[in-house]
Amino acid sequence: MHPVITPERVPVSIYSDSEQASVAVAQQIADLIRQRHGEGQPCVLGLATGSSPTRVYEELVRMHREEGLSFRNVITFNLDEYYPMLPDSLQSYVRFMHEYLFDHVDIPAENIHIPNGTIRQEDVAEYCRRYEAAIAEAGGIDLQLLGIGRTGHIGFNEPGSGASSRTRLITLDHITRTDAASDFYGEENVPRRALTMGVGTILEARQIVLMAWGEGKAAVIKRMVEGEPTDSVPATYLQRHPAVQVVLDEAAAAELSPRKTPWLAGIACNWQNEALVRKAVTWLARHLQKPILKLTDEDYNENGLSDLLAESGQAYGINIRVFNQLQHTITGWPGGKPNADDSHRPERATPFPKRVLIFSPHPDDDVISMGGTLLRLVDQGHEVHVAYQTSGNIAVFDDEAIRFAEFVADYDQALGLPGEQPAESLYQRVVDFLKKKAPGQVDAPEVQQIKGLIRRGEAKSACRLAGIPDENAHFMDLPFYETGRVRKKPLGEEDIQLTIDLLNKIRPHQIYAAGDLSDPHGTHRVCLSAIFQAVERLKAEGAPWLQDCWVWLYRGAWQEWDIDQIEMAVPISPEELTRKRRAIFKHQSQKDRPLFPGADQREFWQRAEERNRTTAKIYDQLGLPEYEGIEAFVRWKY
Known part of the structure; x- marks a missing residue:
């Protein structure tokens, strides 16, 4: 290319x-x-x-x-x-x-x-x-x-x-x-x-x-x-x-x-491209702080969009067209609404219920990024699975590992078992290692395992709160991640094959994946590549179930889709936002002060709620219904 x-x-x-x-x-x-x-x-x-x-x-x-x-x-x-x-x-x-x-x-x-x-x-x-x-x-x-x-x-x-x-x-x-x-x-x-x-x-x-x-x-x-x-x-x-x-x-x-506003940069625009028209109209409305349906011919002419007006007719017709497109992205049925006309809905009505597979790069991305949608999918009767692609073990503080090792040792002692127990020995080894650990030193395998189990237990707890059975939580522990360091190995054949095996096992009708490319640590990018490569291989092999499977991409904790890109917008009520927060709180090792917060020092639940409310506010300002929050998705058409 x-x-x-x-x-x-x-x-x-x-x-x-x-x-x-x-x-x-x-x-x-x-x-x-x-x-x-x-x-x-x-x-x-x-x-x-x-x-x-x-x-x-x-x-x-x-x-x-x-x-x-x-x-x-x-x-x-x-x-x-x-x-x-x-x-x-x-x-x-x-x-x-x-x-x-x-x-x-x-x-x-x-x-x-x-x-x-x-x-x-x-x-x-x-x-x-x-x-x-x-x-x-x-x-x-x-x-x-x-x-x-x-x-x-x-x-x-x-x-x-x-x-x-x-x-x-x-x-x-x-x-x-x-x-x-x-x-x-x-x-x-x-x-x-x-x-x-x-x-x-x-x-x-x-x-x-x-x-x-x-x-x-x-x-x-x-x-x-x-x-x-x-x-x-x-x-x-x-x-x-x-x-x-x-x-x-x-x-x-x-x-x-x-790229952002080609009509202002003197670049000839193809106004037959509906995506570009939608981008231009939503930009104009936000630039002027006006609802879409209140934009006038003068607004278009005075802000670099006279060519769009000349080619497409009066502002009223353009406004209606783009308003309807945005309105049709909104759905309270992310898995599709049964027995309903789905011609203007982002998801299919059938089959219902669907098998849904949510890929979560880290053990908390599912609830942070699409927790409201996850809860709604479960509430509406779909068979929801979550695949945690990495262990997330490097994002746990050392004192948490000591605390959990100590708990195991104390529990064995409380049972009155004779002699030195393996748990006591484990506890002492963990403590001895961490006392001598230098800043940035790779954790010993036992410490990595304990930290991974901490993240795994938190993920299971969040799933149970959402109503997802234990057997529907899948811990992939993709090998590229398991270096014990921030710097990971390149994506390998084993990572892709593990993803293919899980997809073939579940045969989902819907896949949700983190399409977030601004992840500062790169894990999201690698995890997304594993999914893309796995799906492309299955497509080449002619996997029959893949013909009836749609892939939706959500964003991680750092950024949301631009309003003109969104293809499915799932409203979140105040009660659902509270339930989502409770699910995020189940990840206690990431609470208060996550080890790797990125550039934004707020806690993950605060970032998530602010983002959901901001997206809802933009829809409201454009003249669409007002919601407490909105989670947004873009479909990957493979």
């Missing part, structure tokens, strides 16, 4: 997903390596870490193994490193680069340069000067790979970094440290400083490629691409570079004007 190129302050390439984009970037790097090799010259690469480039590195490794791509002539300079940081620490960028790239290709060790997080502070200034000198001695950077942080930082050049800044020690912004908290098992463990190439150093590269994936990066990408160059968003200085390329997936590009 060819990327869509949009006219911006910098060239922007938009791909349908991060997979395609990453492969394209890797191919660009490989072509440059081969070109420089043909010229008898080294290829000097500036490399980045974080989640954005990992798939690029995996593709480069594949090309090395399968296509003979050699790195013998490659010299690398990494952007940054936490300070202080030991090279063998789990969070070290030295370790990151070796795990994802260097250990798997034939690059000479002496050609690898990564800022040294162990340098004495009194030697830092001289070390940074020598790092710059080494880049110059290598002939300068041919291609610099970049990600971007939510603060607009490139490397660790936080807001306030000027266009002429050089390699130096910098204090990290609070937002940056919050975003890194999951890697360090708590914000308190994140280093406060880092070594980083400067903005000026980056701008001296002959080519620059900046990558960003997911809705979570959409806002800062808009500022970087469309805003004026400023110290407050250091990435905006890339606009001054003669050979910069911004590579995005659809989600990261969502806020760019040509």
